[in-house]
Amino acid sequence: MIFPPHRQLRLAVVLFSCISLTACVVGPDYHAPPSVDTGSGWTQAAAGASAPADLVRWWSTLGDPELERLVDTALAQNLDIRQAAARIDEARALRDRAAGQQLPAVSAGASVNRRRQSENGPLPVGSIPGLDASQTIYDAGFDAAWEVDLFGANRRALEGASARLQATQAEAQGVRMRIAAEVARTWFEATGAGEELLTQQATVATLQQTLDLMRSRAALGDVSRADVDAAYERWAAANAMLPGIAARQRGAVLGLGVLLGAPPERELKLLDTAAPARVLPALPVGERADILRRRPDVLAAERRLAASTADIGVATAELFPKLSIGAGGGFQALSPGDWFDSSSTRYSILPLISWRLFDGGRVRAEIRVREAAQRQAALGYEQAVLAALGDAERTLGDYNASLDTLTRHQAALDASRRSFDHAEARFAAGDITRIELLAAQRLLHEAETANLRARTTAAVQMVALYKAIGGGWNLADTAFAAPGS
Template sequence: MVNSSTSLRRAAGIFIPLLGLLLSGCAVGPDYLVPRLALPASWSSSGAETPVRPAELARWWERLGDQELNALVEEAVAGNLDVASAKAAVREARASERQTRASLLPSVDGSSSASRQKSQGEVGNQFKGGFDASWELDLFGGNARSAEAARYATQAADEELRATLLTLVGDVASNYVAARGYQARMALARQTATSQRETAELTRKKFEAGSASAVDVSNAEGQAASTEANLPDLTTAYAEAVHRLAVLTGRAPAELDARLNKRGPIPRPRKPVPTGLPADLLVNRPDVREAERQYAQATAKIGVAAANRYPSVSLSGALDTTASKVGDLGKSSSISWSFGPSLSVPIFNGGELAAAQEVAEASRDQYFVAYKAAVLGALEDVENAIVAYRQERVKNTKLAASAQSYRRAAELARSLYESGSSSFLDVLDAERSLYSAEDSLLTSTVAIADNYITLNKALGGGWDGIVDASKPEVVDTNTGPRLRTASTN
């Protein structure tokens, strides 16, 4: 016959390893692996304007050499509402992750009660206090997979914040460049119209002297008016760009009007833009990193759905103490306790749990495709931006030569007209061509800066400074327990 101590040792030898297995658990569902994608070895459009060396993305906008632009970027990062919303999403994701991770730990609740009762003719008090504890053993890793998915969701929210900042910096730079471009084009239109008015006045004097026709006078005045007619559209476009800048910085639309009213030069990049290698986009582009984290999150959710198809075990326990006086609860009281596991096994659910796992797997596939699409889109963005930046610089050089030639032609035509050696039609055509060439040159100069901005955005250049996402937008007060009052709303 086996004695009790031997039985106890045998039971312990079986129970302790079993408990260790229960506590360590196992994992179901696929383990996430970062996908390996086939990427080009180099950019097909790289050249002298875009040398293949590591991209210089840190505060790239400062290389435009405009202090006002630098200040506006700083103000936008601090005040933009989209950034504030992305920060709140980060706080939400972090709190959700903490909430999910809490499911891995035991929960303990305390309870107490007091009653006065009559039994067998005697009246007495009864005080009761106790604790209840429960712990779901994560046998198949469902809770761990949930925590894993929540961690990936937090990382995706961080990348969404960085993507919002990248877009913001690019939008501020683009609208600022556009505003300076409209200012330059308005100044050109006014200057050209003034010159054309002077030509019209000269033509009128020639008409009065009998050396010009009324047709020449009408054509001269009509051309000046046509040039002046461009001003309303340019003024509207300028106002829209400035209003957009104000809103991007978190201000009312008109708050930057006076500040930007003074004309400034169109920012222009001075140095080539290094592009690095296509594989760098996997690290530099926040939208690509976000898509990859979302794919990882979807993969972890398959494990959650798969774990729901397996048995679950919970440990629960309770400790209660009862006494007739409060002071006796810890000494002269009756104590009761209970402890034990509970097992839940899915037996029949009509295929619901299997279908839920298939849903998770299909969702994972969609996020994988979305990640591949994000990578391809990023490659396309860079290739297009490289071509646009290079070709616009070539175009700008030709337009500068064109404007210079038309400027000489206009000066010569006006000089010959004043001396009576040329017809007014030569002056009319020369002035019209000159204005068109100079306006096109200004538009191209804006396009160069805009393509520079687009290229840096495509390469993943955004805000790389510290962004504190921990501060709430709304600070609640008087949130503790208090008497409820009638709503005043």
């Protein structure tokens, strides 16, 4: 039975749609990797380990408005974060391109072609009655091409592109978490250096008073020149530390400007800003296994494993036949008045089956390449899990140790304050000299400096722990979110 042209076209569309719907998908289906042994719990006591961790905007819980401003500005303007957003756009476009491979490619066009054929050419135009050597051909129509996804190569490619998009989004989330932590760490270092600078200046002032007294007593013969030189040595050593501390403070503030996506000098006004009293909490780190769902590096590694699994299917599909369909149609005429007449209709349908029968083993070698890449991705995921656990354990230990150190320095500072109070009382009673009182004051300033350094170290370790356990892991950001992403 011979069907009319429109029936043939309809039949072809139905036939190829059925083929597409019943086509199989080759290659392994992705399954979540087996759970990596995370141990039975933290290896050392973690205060609040079983409490729910409020980690989304952890810097907001520290009672420091300036820190909140800095972090929020960095999250909006930091160039690393903006680059991460651009990488997401790139990955999303690659996914959309892979999705487009499943649809036909259709083009349309129209032309008016004026041509003259040679009367002495292979076609004897001059000897054919009624055939003019000069002609104008009017043509309008469309062409379509479609490779039927018989064995799921395009679907596997879309799976892989979608997984890579998700991995890129997880990595971008990691960039945001890192920048938030870096801003907080740099701010703590800047304020810590500023407080240390004030204490060191007080120490130098005390030593200057001691030196002046020693010189006066030396002039009276009460002390030796060696005692004056010793006092001068202590003053000079303390005074020599001032430029380095000031440089650390300025360097940290300059670093804040860059982290905020601005010229380094933008935040120099912070050199004169005092940080509020800071309480360093015992963090509710949650269960040890909880960090795996909050760590972007672990999430990204799992998505890369999914993409590598899909790549095997893409390579495997090359072993099987390919079915391509070309179709075209339109109107062609020699007269503008007949251009869109039904008798000027033209069309063509061209199914094409191709099968690579011999390629020197290149396809099977490519499959082995993809399988090896998948094994690497699986090992990379396991490595990411273990690295995350190790990072969390290490930073928890460092933070606990820094809190213990701070507690001990605080005890030493309290003792030094009591000792200075006793010295003031004894000086008022005439039991000790001013030089002895200044010596007690110098020891108090040194204890204050040591305590400030311990507090800054603990604050920095706190930031590292927040980052290690996934602090800020589900920060909302419209730049990273899109429908169907």
